[in-house]
Amino acid sequence: MKIGEAAAQIGVAAHALRHWEDEGVVVPGRAPSGHRDYSDEQLSRCRIVRSCQGVGMSLAEIRAVLHRGEEGRAAVIAARLSAIRAQRTSLDSAEKFLLHVRECRHDLMTRCPECSEYAG
Ligand SMILES: [Zn+2]
Known part of the structure; x- marks a missing residue:
């Protein structure tokens, strides 16, 4: 299959596939004509x-996990895994903050200890 067709099937641009090839992540064969196959x-x-x-993996990381x-x-x-778990913790904290803000009874967020303690 030619690169344009492969790119369409995968949902990436052809230049991305050429970059993956340069990085040694996916190296296609060559047709007798010289085109990538x-x-x-x-x-x-x-x-x-x-x-x-x-x-969230980089190409270098992907190269290391393929085999x-x-x-x-x-x-x-x-x-x-550790980065994803940290993101989850951060998202849980953001959700908790927003749920509190929605129900907060203080006229000003700055006067609410709970609103003020959220550090993102
Ligand atoms: Zn509050």
């Missing part, structure tokens, strides 16, 4: 790259 397996790999990007035996794989996953 993406196999089904490489397309699956592209979809996995998108999933990994969706959880089970890759050095540093566990550390990359642990760091992502």
